[in-house]
Amino acid sequence: MSVTSVTHLNFRGDARAALEFYHSVFGGDLAVVSYGDAGDTRNPTESDQVMWGQVAADSGFRVMAYDVPSQLPWDRGVNSFFVSLRGGTTQEVAAYWEKLSVGATVVQPLEPARWAPLYGMLEDRYGVVWVLDVVSEYNG
Structure with a gap:
């Protein structure tokens, strides 16, 4: 299952x-x-x-x-969730980043991080916060 x-x-x-x-x-x-x-x-x-x-x-x-219908309460909230997008290659992740970043606010630029070949965070033009990174083996 x-x-x-x-x-x-x-x-x-x-x-x-x-x-x-x-x-x-x-x-x-x-x-x-x-x-x-x-x-x-x-x-x-x-x-x-x-x-x-x-x-x-x-x-x-x-x-x-x-x-959400107008008769129901709705509040986007602050930091209530992130959408995490993990890709297998830097090219794949960079291509998604390029498209998602149109009209977005960059929270953390897409760049190498200690834990991933690429990592970045942005809030897209609809207020959704995306965390993008390249999957790598953790060697902490």
Whole structure:
């Protein structure tokens, strides 16, 4: 038996744009179901917002997202989570970094670290904090 963990991001009206952005970075398949698509008409002004969405790439990358309805509380919080993206090569990680960094705030530049050939952290234009590094054997 196996289990898969997928990061699920919660937004207030930005889920579709965020999913489209992640799709442009990682490729793969983009699936989006709006509240209107699902017949949820409690708030007609939110019918185009995302009830469920996912990017699933051939590389194994997966992310899910939705727009929290206005009748529910939502607070992005501060440092409530990071999305950790670990790649096998510096070229792979650097390519993702280049795309994710468009419109982002760099927290830690992508550069060699004591524990990894490359490590960096950024907050993307949707407020999601990404930690990127190259997988290496720990020799602490």
